[in-house]
Amino acid sequence: MTVRIPPRSGKGFRLNKGEILKVTDPQGEQVSDMVAFNAADTKEYISSGRSIDYASKMFLSTGDILYSNRSNPMFEIISDDVKRHDFTLTPCSREMFRKLYGETNPPPGCQGNLEMALQPYGIAPDQVPIAFNIFMHVAVNGETGEIEVRPPLSKAGDSIKLRAEMDMIVALTACSAGQSNNHTYKPIDFELLPEGAADG
Amino acid sequence: MTVRIPPRSGKGFRLNKGEILKVTDPQGEQVSDMVAFNAADTKEYISSGRSIDYASKMFLSTGDILYSNRSNPMFEIISDDVKRHDFTLTPCSREMFRKLYGETNPPPGCQGNLEMALQPYGIAPDQVPIAFNIFMHVAVNGETGEIEVRPPLSKAGDSIKLRAEMDMIVALTACSAGQSNNHTYKPIDFELLPEGAADG
Numbered sequence: 528m529t530v531r532i533p534p535r536s537g538k539g540f541r542l543n544k545g546e547i548l549k550v551t552d553p554q555g556e557q558v559s560d561m562v563a564f565n566a567a568d569t570k571e572y573i574s575s576g577r578s579i580d581y582a583s584k585m586f587l588s589t590g591d592i593l594y595s596n597r598s599n600p601m602f603e604i605i606s607d608d609v610k611r612h613d614f615t616l617t618p619c620s621r622e623m624f625r626k627l628y629g630e631t632n633p634p635p636g637c638q639g640n641l642e643m644a645l646q647p648y649g650i651a652p653d654q655v656p657i658a659f660n661i662f663m664h665v666a667v668n669g670e671t672g673e674i675e676v677r678p679p680l681s682k683a684g685d686s687i688k689l690r691a692e693m694d695m696i697v698a699l700t701a702c703s704a705g706q707s708n709n710h711t712y713k714p715i716d717f718e719l720l721p722e723g724a725a726d727g
Numbered sequence: 728m729t730v731r732i733p734p735r736s737g738k739g740f741r742l743n744k745g746e747i748l749k750v751t752d753p754q755g756e757q758v759s760d761m762v763a764f765n766a767a768d769t770k771e772y773i774s775s776g777r778s779i780d781y782a783s784k785m786f787l788s789t790g791d792i793l794y795s796n797r798s799n800p801m802f803e804i805i806s807d808d809v810k811r812h813d814f815t816l817t818p819c820s821r822e823m824f825r826k827l828y829g830e831t832n833p834p835p836g837c838q839g840n841l842e843m844a845l846q847p848y849g850i851a852p853d854q855v856p857i858a859f860n861i862f863m864h865v866a867v868n869g870e871t872g873e874i875e876v877r878p879p880l881s882k883a884g885d886s887i888k889l890r891a892e893m894d895m896i897v898a899l900t901a902c903s904a905g906q907s908n909n910h911t912y913k914p915i916d917f918e919l920l921p922e923g924a925a926d927g
Contacts, residue, residue: 597822
């Protein structure tokens with residue numbers, strides 16, 4: 528069953544070990560920030576720093592593992608139509624909209640939407656880590672270190688599938704930041720598929 | 728007063744708002760992983776994801792701000808002899824030495840040394856975030872995303888000065904990872920200078 532995340536919002540859910548999370552960009556050029564926590568102990572969380580270190584690369588795709596802060600595998604990426612995601616930046620937030628966009632009355636952003644989605648699971652705002660920013664296209668200048676947020680490479684219907692390597696609480700957003708999604712605030716779809724549905 | 732951190736170890740200390748932390752590489756080509764927490768509420772911690780986002784660059788140097796997960800300034804870099812540090816990777820750890828170096832009896836690494844340095848302040852192992860890895864030279868291929876840990880660009884006596892923007896608990900290491908320091912495990916020196924000592 529496909530669940531639709533409306534524009535500029537988020538959803539939290541439980542994902543069991545072996546299940547496959549399929550995240551689809553239904554209209555193209557939209558980003559979904561994903562965070563994850565060990566369901567049995569939410570102090571264990573998805574860690575960009577461990578994942579990038581163990582993969583020795585910043586851009587993760589099919590075959591790569593997303594690790595926790597305790598160095599345990601949380602997800603394996605088992606298929607990926609887009610092959611470009613960001614794992615460097617914290618979710619967009621009221622403070623980000625003020626600082627980078629100069630907005631005086633900013634929306635809660637992915638940070639606020641993740642906080643609301645995680646609150647029922649007892650996960651506090653300070654626990655929201657750097658997200659795996661699905662479909663987010665951040666260009667990196669390897670010489671200067673400058674980064675630039677560009678429109679996602681995702682086309683309508685493109686998806687990524689991640690197999691859960693532990694029981695987790697996961698939250699996803701349909702991103703609120705204009706720079707991330709080419710100034711078109713769109714929904715994100717996701718499905719939980721049973722183990723073995725990798726080719727489904 | 729200069730404090731020396733012996734090779735492959737770490738130290739924790741309180742740093743008050745306005746004080747200047749000077750970190751020196753006394754022998755050259757050594758890395759110091761730095762983490763920081765709000766002294767009044769250690770759930771607020773240094774955040775690479777916020778800092779990189781607000782600076783729009785991965786390599787931070789003089790004039791750049793290191794932000795917390797709550798988007799508050801923690802440090803301003805006020806001088807920097809080396810101009811190349813990493814803010815992408817979690818501290819080296821037993822698990823990293825096993826996974827990347829194939830070591831069967833690994834040392835605690837910067838992760839373990841930071842945990843020990845922070846324990847007296849009531850900061851738990853799971854709270855150790857991505858560090859500001861002073862003098863660490865991580866080459867980034869902007870096309871492929873591949874990263875490569877190279878010897879630091881620091882020469883003997885090179886230093887960085889950071890002004891504290893809040894009262895903090897800080898921990899520093901003399902790094903334990905051969906790849907980070909050209910396989911020479913050396914000490915790191917630091918000093919706490921009073922406000923206004925920026926040119927000292």
